[in-house]
Amino acid sequence: MSTRILKISLLLIIAFNLSCNTNEAKLEQFKYADQKETITCNTGYDAILKEALYTFESDIINKYDPKQKNKLRAYRAYISNYISNRTALQETVSPHTKAVFDVLKSKKTLWNGKQLNYSSPEVTCIIDNLNDKNLKQTIQSLLSVNSMSSDLFAAPLRSSTAYSRDAYLATFVALDLYYSKLHDIDFSKVDLTANTPKPEPIDFNKTPAKTPLKVKEPINNNIDHTGHNHN
Structure with a gap:
């Protein structure tokens, strides 16, 4: 191969890689970076997959158990509603979820059209580690x-409740039963801010519990010396 052809080939490869990189969305905010690590698949975007899992769990907890915030109960409710085709994703997805989904959607190998690509290296790693x-x-x-x-x-x-103990299975559930279904949502018609978790209201009428003060015993200087020999 001549030097000229080799240079042209290298330029084409670089241009192709740059094109692929510019087509990938970036996540501006990681809300769960300080949370426990989830999966290790060396995808190059394991951190995004971690963020995707915690965001999914936050969404379903906010939707199905906002008061008690029981994760297992939220999972069970979501899976049950998924099987019954009653997930109402437009009432579940938060603005942060949309941002995470935009990044996931730009990972072309992760998807087969609108479906999860089960044979992709990322998904294969997740399945192998269940x-x-x-x-x-x-x-x-x-x-x-x-x-x-x-x-x-x-x-x-x-x-099953294995997803509550297995980050790989939980990630698979999030990708396959949640994020893949977001492809069908017309986000221009959804008010995502309505699904943002609300902070717990402060009840100003509730009197905080008072810790009883310990009363210091007075020192008794009037000691009865009767019967003592002070000679």
Whole structure:
């Protein structure tokens, strides 16, 4: 290969890489950077996947259990509503979710059209690291016959709570049952600010509990010396 052709080839490769990079969205704010780490798949954007998981959990807690903030209860409610086709995502997605989704959407290998790309390196890593052997085997069996879908995957989740202990499974749930479905939302018609978690109201009429003061015992200087010999 001549030097001229080699230079042209290198320039084309650089231009292609730059083009790919400029097409990828960037997340301006990481709200959960200080939270416990989730998955390690060396995707180049594991931090985004971590942010995506915590954002998903925040959304479903805000939607399904805003008072008690029980994560497991929120998961169960979301999965049940997903199976029944009653998730009402327009009433669940927050502005931060949209920002995270824009970044995920720009990761072309992650998607097969509007569906999660189950054969992508990112998703393959997540599946390979699932702790629940039964769910892992179910997914791999469905993949082996080219029948994997989010609807088939959701059904066995109804009788499982493994996602509460396994960050890989929780991430898979978030990607497959939540973010992939955001492709169908017309965000121009959704008021995302209405779904922002509200701060707990302060009840100014509630009297704070008072800690009883410890009364210091007075020193008794009038000691009875009767019966003592002071000679």
